[in-house]
Amino acid sequence: MDPLTHALLGATAAQAALGHRLGRQAWLPGALGGLLPDADILIRSTADPLLAIEYHRHFTHAFAFIPVGGVVAASPWLVQRRYRADWRPLLAAATIGCATHGLLDACTNYGTHLLWPFSTLRVAWHWLTTIGPLLTLALLAGLLLAVRRQSRLPAVLSLSFALVYVGVAAWQRERALDLQELIAAARGHPVVRAEMFPSVGNPVVWRSVYQSGTTLYSDRLRVVDSAGSLWKPGSTLELLFAADLPPAAAADARVQRDFARFSYFSSGWTALSDSDASVIGDARYSLSRDSFEPIWGIRFHPGSATPTEWVDQTARNRVPVGELWREIRGTADGYRGLPTAGRVDAVAVARDSGC
Incomplete structure (x- = not known):
């Protein structure tokens, strides 16, 4: 945080x-x-x-x-x-x-x-993002009032709000995972593992990522009531494993060790950047909603004194506030009703297959 x-x-x-x-x-x-x-x-x-x-x-x-x-x-x-x-x-x-x-x-x-x-x-x-304006403002207000009035009550109330907010986010994540399971089933995908990532400052919009085979499927979910929940098909990418490293990298013991360290750090969600195949990124985070542009990752230079380069693009990370607000409201482009079990529309299938 x-x-x-x-x-x-x-x-x-x-x-x-x-x-x-x-x-x-x-x-x-x-x-x-x-x-x-x-x-x-x-x-x-x-x-x-x-x-x-x-x-x-x-x-x-x-x-x-x-x-x-x-x-x-x-x-x-x-x-x-x-x-x-x-x-x-x-x-x-x-x-x-x-x-x-x-x-x-x-x-x-x-x-x-x-x-x-x-x-x-x-x-x-996976309940909160590292920036949560509503949570931060509630704590600030409670602290200021508690100190100014020399009363513990405002502090207790703001902490209670924080606990409720986190509890709602945890509940919403479980609901989002249920919707993710429905989407994967509609696509006919056996799921190897799955995760759900919150979007900035709200418990409504989630980024769904699951692995089927060696492929990651990323979608956006708007989780409200059963009638208002929506989803937006996203991008796919192939996971990268140590066995997939080029021969020069595979032959460098330091590279192999650093790949294992980075894979552990990113919980095994490692993949090549769509725009720069020399960058191995943490697939949990992306600068783009339509492709994989890692916020951070590594680049290898086998045989050099320092064969691992840390690639940090956090300075480029921007939250599209207007688009996020439209997603929360349910008016963003590309969203659709949830598929029924065993059936997903042709457009989503074509996108998932990379057509």
């Missing part, structure tokens, strides 16, 4: 829990605790471009790190004599803030090592 939302969630949780003990200052250690785990962005190396993605949302985001993070976040207050009488609530506020970070990140697509060092599983619940 974005740093502002992390800080606000940590601050609001701390103010709600300890505002009666620390007054208006409870939010400060909570905010620092909410931000601290992202200090892992400092772990990087020019000699190893994948080190940053390997350790982002890693040990600093784990449940096991929370007590350590709480102490570190509270230390600016604990080292000052005038705050030592309140060391327990200050430490608790910072720890509460730190505890919110990993859980919030796990609600997104990226993957978070919540269970480190006991498991290497990257936990990703």
Whole structure:
């Protein structure tokens, strides 16, 4: 999640829990605790471009790190004599803030090592995008009112809204997965694995991705009631595996290792960019709705001192607000009613087959 939302969630949780003990200052250690785990962005190396993605949302985001993070976040207050009488609530506020970070990140697509060092599983619940304006504004309003009025109630109410919002998003995702299953069945596709990705700032429009054979099928879904739910056929692309690498890349041990690291990072959703076949991208994210333009990926230079190049196109990523709003309203072009089981229209079939 974005740093502002992390800080606000940590601050609001701390103010709600300890505002009666620390007054208006409870939010400060909570905010620092909410931000601290992202200090892992400092772990990087020019000699190893994948080190940053390997350790982002890693040990600093784990449940096991929370007590350590709480102490570190509270230390600016604990080292000052005038705050030592309140060391327990200050430490608790910072720890509460730190505890919110990993859980919030796990609600997104990226993957978070919540269970480190006991498991290497990257936990990703796919309920929220990394930017959620409604959630952020609700937390901000609750925190400001709580501090200004010296009351815990606004903070508690904004946290309650946040929980309801996340709960609705989780419910909507399950409904979207049901629609995805219907679409795949109508196409006659046996599904190897499937995932559902939320769109920015709302629980209505979802990006559906599923694998059938070695092909990924990507569609857009508008999930409302049974009568208003719609779908838009999208693009297809072939998954890329280590065995598909060119001979020069396959012969380079460092390339093979880095491909395995990138594949782990992207949960196996790896494919070549439609516009640049030299880029292996993370197929969970795309700059385009009609083709695969990875937001980030890798490019290999076998035999060189640093054979792996990190390709980052996040600066090009733009949210088409007008089009997204039309999708939410159900007026966007290309959307249609859901297919009946075992039947999908000829246009969708032609598009899926690449005709």
